[in-house]
Amino acid sequence: MGRTLAEKVWDDHVVRRAEGEPDLLFIDLHLLHEVTSPQAFDGLRLAGRKVRRTDLTIATEDHNTPTLDIDKPIADPVSRVQLETLRANCAEFGVRLHSLGDVEQGVVHVVGPQLGLTQPGTTVVCGDSHTSTHGAFGALAFGIGTSQVEHVLATQTLPMARPKTMAITVEGELPEGVTAKDLILAVIARIGTGGGQGYVLEYRGSAVRALSMEARMTVCNMSIEAGARAGMIAPDETTFAYLQGRDHAPTGEEWDAAVAYWKTLATDEDAVFDAEVFIDASELTPFVTWGTNPGQGAPLGANVPDPASFEDPQERIAAENALTYMGLTAGSPLREVKVDAVFVGSCTNGRIEDLRAAAAVVEGRRIADGVRMLVVPGSVRVALQAIEEGLDKVFTAAGAEWRHAGCSMCLGMNPDQLAPGERCASTSNRNFEGRQGKGGRTHLVSPQVAAATAVLGHLASPADLSDAPQLVEA
Amino acid sequence: MEKFTSHTGRAVPLRRSNVDTDQIIPAHWLKKVTRNGFEDGLFEAWRKDESFVLNRPERQGATVLIAGPEFGTGSSREHAVWALQNYGFKAVISSRFADIFRGNSLKNGLLTVILPQETVERLWAVVEADPQAEVTVDLEAREVRAEGLNAPFELDENVRWRLLNGLDDISITLAQEADIAAYEAARPAFKPTTTPVG
Numbered sequence: 001m002g003r004t005l006a007e008k009v010w011d012d013h014v015v016r017r018a019e020g021e022p023d024l025l026f027i028d029l030h031l032l033h034e035v036t037s038p039q040a041f042d043g044l045r046l047a048g049r050k051v052r053r054t055d056l057t058i059a060t061e062d063h064n065t066p067t068l069d070i071d072k073p074i075a076d077p078v079s080r081v082q083l084e085t086l087r088a089n090c091a092e093f094g095v096r097l098h099s100l101g102d103v104e105q106g107v108v109h110v111v112g113p114q115l116g117l118t119q120p121g122t123t124v125v126c127g128d129s130h131t132s133t134h135g136a137f138g139a140l141a142f143g144i145g146t147s148q149v150e151h152v153l154a155t156q157t158l159p160m161a162r163p164k165t166m167a168i169t170v171e172g173e174l175p176e177g178v179t180a181k182d183l184i185l186a187v188i189a190r191i192g193t194g195g196g197q198g199y200v201l202e203y204r205g206s207a208v209r210a211l212s213m214e215a216r217m218t219v220c221n222m223s224i225e226a227g228a229r230a231g232m233i234a235p236d237e238t239t240f241a242y243l244q245g246r247d248h249a250p251t252g253e254e255w256d257a258a259v260a261y262w263k264t265l266a267t268d269e270d271a272v273f274d275a276e277v278f279i280d281a282s283e284l285t286p287f288v289t290w291g292t293n294p295g296q297g298a299p300l301g302a303n304v305p306d307p308a309s310f311e312d313p314q315e316r317i318a319a320e321n322a323l324t325y326m327g328l329t330a331g332s333p334l335r336e337v338k339v340d341a342v343f344v345g346s347c348t349n350g351r352i353e354d355l356r357a358a359a360a361v362v363e364g365r366r367i368a369d370g371v372r373m374l375v376v377p378g379s380v381r382v383a384l385q386a387i388e389e390g391l392d393k394v395f396t397a398a399g400a401e402w403r404h405a406g407c408s409m410c411l412g413m414n415p416d417q418l419a420p421g422e423r424c425a426s427t428s429n430r431n432f433e434g435r436q437g438k439g440g441r442t443h444l445v446s447p448q449v450a451a452a453t454a455v456l457g458h459l460a461s462p463a464d465l466s467d468a469p470q471l472v473e474a
Numbered sequence: 475m476e477k478f479t480s481h482t483g484r485a486v487p488l489r490r491s492n493v494d495t496d497q498i499i500p501a502h503w504l505k506k507v508t509r510n511g512f513e514d515g516l517f518e519a520w521r522k523d524e525s526f527v528l529n530r531p532e533r534q535g536a537t538v539l540i541a542g543p544e545f546g547t548g549s550s551r552e553h554a555v556w557a558l559q560n561y562g563f564k565a566v567i568s569s570r571f572a573d574i575f576r577g578n579s580l581k582n583g584l585l586t587v588i589l590p591q592e593t594v595e596r597l598w599a600v601v602e603a604d605p606q607a608e609v610t611v612d613l614e615a616r617e618v619r620a621e622g623l624n625a626p627f628e629l630d631e632n633v634r635w636r637l638l639n640g641l642d643d644i645s646i647t648l649a650q651e652a653d654i655a656a657y658e659a660a661r662p663a664f665k666p667t668t669t670p671v672g
Contacts, residue, residue: 015657016650021632024650026657028665036551038507047644052654058668064505078505085507096668117666129550129574145552145578147643155647157654161630193492194544194570227547229573247671250664258664293492293547314491314543314591321490411549413501430548432496434519 002268004165005234006200009140009265013123015157022159028122028139030152031108032059032095034086035413036127040150041089051093053156058117059090059097062107063413067376067403070100079414093153106379106405109133109347113217114381116246120235120262125152130347130429132223136216137243138235138265140200143224163229164274166199167267170207172281177463179357180215181349181427181446183207183279184222185287185297191277193295196228199275202267203233207281213242214353221348222429225294234266286461288334289431289444291322296431298334300449300461306330325433326441327421334459337443341424342373342400342454343436344447346410349427350378352385354447358427359391361451361462362398368457373400374416376408400454412437425453476583477640480612481564483537485601485620486527493541494548495575499557501549512557532605540597540609541568546575546586555582565611567618569594580633581643585611587618593625613637 003011016024030053037059044050051057064079074080083100090097098104104111109130112118118134124141125131127149134141148158168187188195201223203216211219216233223231240259243249250258289297290304296319298305307319307330323330328337344350344358355377367373375395377383383405386392392402409416410428412435418424420439427450428435431442443459452460503515520526527533539558545568546554555578558566566584569591579586589597600620601607610619613634618625636643647654 016653022630024647024653026654026661029668035504039509039552042507042509049644055667055669063501076505082505082507096670117668119666122665127550127552129548143550143574145550145555145574145581147552147578147581151644151647154644155651155654156658157647159643159647193547194572197570197573224548224574227544227572248666248668250666254664257662261662261664293494295492317489318491411496411501413504430494430496432494432548434500435496438500438519 002271004267004271004273005138005202005232005265006140006163006165009121009123010162012121022161024157025123025160027125027152027156027158028056029112029117029124030057031112031124031126031131032057032149033062033108033128034082035063036146037089037149038082038085039146040153041093043150044093044153049154051095051153054094056156057095057153059086059095060105060108060111061086061100063407063411065100065406066414067406067408067416070404076415103380106381107347107350107407109221110350110378110382113137114246114379116243116249119243119258120239121265125158129224130221132229132231133217133221133347135220135223135230135232136213137239138232138262140230140232142229163200164198166196166201166275166277167273168201168203168277168279169205170203170279170281171205172207173210174207174281174284177448177461178284178286179446179448180211180218182284182287184219185289185294185444186284187279188222188226188294189297190279191226193225193293194227196223196226199228201226201228201231203231208233209236212353213238214351217351218348222294225429235262286446286449288449288459290326290328290334291319292325292431292433293318294429294431294444296322297444300334300459302334304328304330304332304334337459338423338457339371339425339453339459340422341418342371342450343409343424343426343428344374344450345376345378345408346428347378348429349447350376350382352382354427355382355386355391358447358451359394361448362400362455363394365398365455367399367454371454371457373454374403374409375400376403377405379405409436411435425450425459475581475640475642478583478585478613478637480610480614481537482608482610483564484535484606485538485540485597485609486533486536487598487601488527488539488541489598491542492544492547495546495551495554496548498546498554499551504551504553509556510560512553513560516557516561537562537564538609538611539563539566540594540601541566543568543570543591545571547572550574552578555579555584559584567594567597580637583637583640585613585637587611587627589618589625589627596623
């Protein structure tokens, strides 16, 4: 019987397999950041262990970093200690680090792909649940906890139970104005926040094939929001074209050998998935979340749902709690929900295509009175590219704030936070209570919807702007 | 890792689904560089509400958390496990756990037990009717026991063995170093390294 993409990559990384034990998997790339690594390095020190493969390990600073005044000492002393701890650990153990102010600094999941380190058929781990992003290249990439970070540092392997596989097949063409973000939000609403538990998802079908590399990253990024540790897309010409010429991509004969291998990875025609989900791309529309978990989403044109409409008692209670927290009334149109803030950025939507898409919507317009819009590029490279294209000027001319690279308001670890009760349309990945700041209220949206919302002051798509411009694909 | 064989204690019923790790330990606590001192951050936002179940006098000293489905979704932060342990919890019972949280818990000796939702509902009823009611989570017998209730649970045999013996994963893997070295020697040359280019 044939094998799936995930099974092929898994099998190629088994260091040891024994009856009654988890497989021991080799890890090709280990990404580190300041938040989930200090206790792991401490563990190494206590046991007198080294980092086994510093040449397969790389660190960046992202979660804590400020997006203003980055040339000044970090104001928050606790954040500063955490960043200094990463710097000391990387120096002591010999790990390559891109610190604040470095041209390669940025959100770890933006940095890996842009350096060409994320490649098809590799295993990638990071102490961050959005490591699933790298699956867009046909890598098996998943988030791990700090104990596992220590394990990978010490051994370059992880004992793992073999996951099941689920196909998410999206056929047809996405309608104009419908993006990768809308697609993945619709997938999560369909299968639920636990639907992917125990599975590796594989996104397939003509609508997925048609996505750009960056859009594929947006899709795979939010696999974890559907409960799946990893989401993958088979590598193809789009993947190869993105990789060729990047710093760490193979060259010459090695490039040819790599591509030949990468072409063998696609799921065999006779492979069988443990579960399958089918989605008709033509039925998708701009999607927004109304609740406090990423599965609580609906088309932008819908109304806030009535909790009584949920049959499952747990879902009903969750919806009641969510509407209370979000300050929303059942039955009111989502389009009428007014926002105080708009955030464009994160490992989900902080790449250049996302910034172009948002800029195209605000270009020549002003954001609504009383709305604060933050644009935070995913990396310094993305920021430099945007500046070269004049996107920073487009945003600032519209009244938005152009910031330095980092995780920023996605998780509110740095000073970029919502005030209690403030409502935000955000291109990030989590609408949990307090995620963007204590008491803050988050609606997850695409960059296009974020930008249109900033202009109109309420949840909106570019089509709602009277003289809607030509949409840019993202 | 601390051994886990069997634990008996009073319980906290948490009637909420989709309790994400941002609720278990908010992001601002993640700036700490230690594995301890997270107890005050546990469910920090909800604990501001006096009526929150964890704040009730009769729940003080409880060591078993009985939660709704999809417990531990979201961020991979192991700090969520540390916060539960620092507070005093020894075991968490739910009908569904998020994968990363579950893996983290079992690596730290916090036993996460999966029981059918109807059994969770019965446990809630028992501990709500009598806050002094004790719940036993027995890993050796692989069952949860409470007044009028005896529920078997499943756990991977290898994981159970590691927990019962308090074994350290890294030591086990390092004993297989020859296998790792053999694998490394056979890796294709085109695989990327992080060594700076140019």
